Amino acid sequence: MKAATLAGVDMLDVGGYTRISDIGQLGDGRDGREGVVRQREDVYDLAKGSRCNVHRIYEDNDTSAYKRRVKRKAFEDMIIDLQTGTISGILAYNIDRIARQPRDLERLIDIYEQARRPMVFGTTAGDYDLTTADGRFQARIYVTIANKFSADAARRVARQKFAEAQDGRPHKGQRAFGWKDLEHVDPVEAEIIRKARRDILNGKRISTLHREWAEAGVRAPQTPEGKTISYTSVKYVLRNPRLCGYRAYIPQEHRERSGRLDPVEYLVERTDGTPIVGKWETIFSPEEWRELVDELDARKNTGAGRQVGSTVTKRLLTNIARCGECGSGLNSAMYQRGTKSYEKYGYYYVCKPANGGCGKLSRSGPPVEDYVEKILLGHLKKQAHDVTPTEVEDPELTQAKEKLKQIDADKAEARALRAQDRLSLAEFAREISRLEGKEAELKEKVSTLAVSPIRASSAAARIIREWKSYTVDMKRAEIRRSIEAVVISKAGKGGAQRGVFRPELIEIVWK
Numbered sequence: 001m002k003a004a005t006l007a008g009v010d011m012l013d014v015g016g017y018t019r020i021s022d023i024g025q026l027g028d029g030r031d032g033r034e035g036v037v038r039q040r041e042d043v044y045d046l047a048k049g050s051r052c053n054v055h056r057i058y059e060d061n062d063t064s065a066y067k068r069r070v071k072r073k074a075f076e077d078m079i080i081d082l083q084t085g086t087i088s089g090i091l092a093y094n095i096d097r098i099a100r101q102p103r104d105l106e107r108l109i110d111i112y113e114q115a116r117r118p119m120v121f122g123t124t125a126g127d128y129d130l131t132t133a134d135g136r137f138q139a140r141i142y143v144t145i146a147n148k149f150s151a152d153a154a155r156r157v158a159r160q161k162f163a164e165a166q167d168g169r170p171h172k173g174q175r176a177f178g179w180k181d182l183e184h185v186d187p188v189e190a191e192i193i194r195k196a197r198r199d200i201l202n203g204k205r206i207s208t209l210h211r212e213w214a215e216a217g218v219r220a221p222q223t224p225e226g227k228t229i230s231y232t233s234v235k236y237v238l239r240n241p242r243l244c245g246y247r248a249y250i251p252q253e254h255r256e257r258s259g260r261l262d263p264v265e266y267l268v269e270r271t272d273g274t275p276i277v278g279k280w281e282t283i284f285s286p287e288e289w290r291e292l293v294d295e296l297d298a299r300k301n302t303g304a305g306r307q308v309g310s311t312v313t314k315r316l317l318t319n320i321a322r323c324g325e326c327g328s329g330l331n332s333a334m335y336q337r338g339t340k341s342y343e344k345y346g347y348y349y350v351c352k353p354a355n356g357g358c359g360k361l362s363r364s365g366p367p368v369e370d371y372v373e374k375i376l377l378g379h380l381k382k383q384a385h386d387v388t389p390t391e392v393e394d395p396e397l398t399q400a401k402e403k404l405k406q407i408d409a410d411k412a413e414a415r416a417l418r419a420q421d422r423l424s425l426a427e428f429a430r431e432i433s434r435l436e437g438k439e440a441e442l443k444e445k446v447s448t449l450a451v452s453p454i455r456a457s458s459a460a461a462r463i464i465r466e467w468k469s470y471t472v473d474m475k476r477a478e479i480r481r482s483i484e485a486v487v488i489s490k491a492g493k494g495g496a497q498r499g500v501f502r503p504e505l506i507e508i509v510w511k
């Protein structure tokens with residue numbers, strides 16, 4: 001420690017810097033917790049041999065996948081302490097532990113150059129006197145080389161990982177939710193996922209699903225100890241391409257640039273554009289998984305997913321019920337607390353001038369809802385028993401037809417983008433072939449469903465069976481499949497009798 005010895009009299013207060021990293025090991029094998037313990041011992045050994053006092057150990061954990069986005073908190077603290085004179089130097093196992101990249105080193109050099117006091121920069125491989133041109137030259141060379149080795153190591157790891165992906169080998173490390181290990185399905189978790197898919201396709205929101213999972217204590221392998229599963233995890237579990245055997249590969253640079261990415265966008269494909277299928281047990285067929293992802297994507301576009309901060313309660317018939325006077329969709333409102341109506345019904349539907357309505361109609365909520373549910377279930381029951389073709393289309397068929405329309409629109413959009421040169425020929429070709437593949441699939445589905453009233457009847461039977469466990473969102477989705485509107489008329493002269501429900505004032509308009 002040249003500076004310290006020159007100072008002669010006092011012990012210098014210095015900082016010890018330690019860092020865990022995953023790449024850029026340079027063969028020292030000093031990574032992970034164990035490595036940090038040894039790095040720390042090195043710092044104290046250095047201090048002993050150089051009349052320095054370790055004021056504080058600054059420790060960063062650099063194993064994060066998003067390296068460039070994560071600020072090294074301890075490093076930043078150390079910079080401040082150097083600038084303010086709290087410490088007069090740094091001790092570390094090696095210079096590349098301290099300065100990961102040349103720009104880190106330049107920041108340190110600025111401080112050392114401007115300091116008007118003895119400063120230390122010591123490592124087990126030797127000291128650097130950053131106040132001299134020679135010392136700075138050595139330090140810069142060393143950091144540049146270390147940086148280059150790190151980048152090479154990262155590239156080697158990336159090449160290796162991509163090769164594994166192309167080979168359909170599973171991601172290493174932690175198991176995914178739904179599997180016991182890298183290959184074998186966990187029957188309990190798989191069933192939770194299958195049920196979630198059915199619920200989502202029936203209109204359940206992810207936020208509802210998230211709440212249910214959290215309440216039931218469903219946990220992802222990544223869920224931290226003592227915490228409940230996060231909303232993001234629930235979404236990730238359902239979008240995971242692994243569910244149907246598809247292998248995703250997200251390059252490290254992409255992760256660093258943008259944090260959590262959607263693996264759906266990163267399927268590994270063969271040269272013909274078909275996805276690589278991995279070597280593990282699956283929970284869904286590719287079609288089932290796609291349908292789920294499409295449903296989630298469609299919600300993203302309409303904003304119908306999680307409604308953050310929304311205070312308006314959607315009731316069963318909000319905007320499905322319409323005013324018989326002016327035709328506006330009805331909203332709901334609570335009766336005033338303490339009134340008899342509040343005790344008995346809680347809320348009512350109302351034609352609100354604020355939403356462009358006439359303001360002349362209101363009706364207690366629950367009786368209307370009970371009535372509509374009863375009629376709908378009766379209608380479904382008839383479908384369930386009725387094996388002859390009915391007027392009512394199978395919801396699955398309606399959905400498939402709608403998706404076909406969407407594909408037409410997507411194709412038109414792709415052609416437009418291509419015409420404006422915003423898609424490369426290769427991208428365009430791939431997109432069109434993807435869309436056409438999906439189109440063929442859907443057309444086949446439409447032709448099977450169109451002649452299959454039996455399918456419709458079994459779907460109806462299932463809905464009746466599960467109706468009680470449906471959430472409001474799911475029930476709304478089901479109502480919308482069969483019912484265009486529920487028109488509520490005003491009671492005529494002397495018609496409004498307290499507490500008497502009059503079904504003749506309600507007209508159900510079927511689709």
Ligand SMILES: [Zn+2]
Pocket residue numbers: 323324325326327328351357358359360361
């Ligand atoms: Zn009205």
